[in-house]
Amino acid sequence: MFSDTVAAAVQDARVDLAQLHSELRRWDLVVWTAGNVSERIVVDPQSGPGPSDLMVIKPSGVTYDALTPEAMVVCDLDGNLLDGDRVPSSDTAAHAYVYRHLRQVGGIVHTHSTYATAWAARGEAIPCVLTMMADEFGGPIPVGPFAIIGDDSIGRGIVETLRGSRSPAVLMLNHGPFTIGRDGRAAVKAAVMLEEVARTIHLARQLGAPVPIPEDAVASLHDRYQNAYGQPGSSPSVPGASQGRERPE
């Protein structure tokens, strides 16, 4: 079905995703079968990411203990199942929409992590009051519209909300967080850090009014973290405004 190169990339993604789904449990971001992770497969590396790419994603409703590399399914970016013997995640349409409209996105995560989802239930953006937020999110974490699962609504809400934000995370109203990254690991990192700041700022607000960080400081913190943090050559978590995030089509 796939060329040798694509088949190898699919197998690598299957292995990655089995490990990344275990990370969602490790960091207490999911319960039961909630949540999902996907990765893009670039079919033609010469021309780069595009609409003919594939995605590997979790099968729907399968317990995390059973999420082996072989359990993952492969879809095209219209959400059609190409390889696998299980029904794809119920969020496949949302993931596919994001991949079609944000070509720099290589990985997507959805969770119902407790504190981030509490902010989503209130429809309140998480204010940028921590340097860790400026580092990873480049500003407040925005709220996306209420959208019913099953068509492009959630994906469209994710893309349109992130259009005006540096953030790799969006809180979908009454639902929960979706995060993006240059690969699955970057998207999982954003989901982990989202839940951490959602909890910290929730606690801070029990004691008083958190103090916003000035925008110029947010921008410089974000630029440093995305471009200079860590070991030489370590890649940023996601191309944000500082790398000129591509505007959705």
Ligand SMILES: O=C(CO)[C@@H](O)[C@@H](O)COP(=O)(O)O
């Ligand atoms: O939130 C939703 C759908 O948006 C949950 O059903 C989702 O977390 C898990 O669904 P899947 O098991 O991936 O089909």
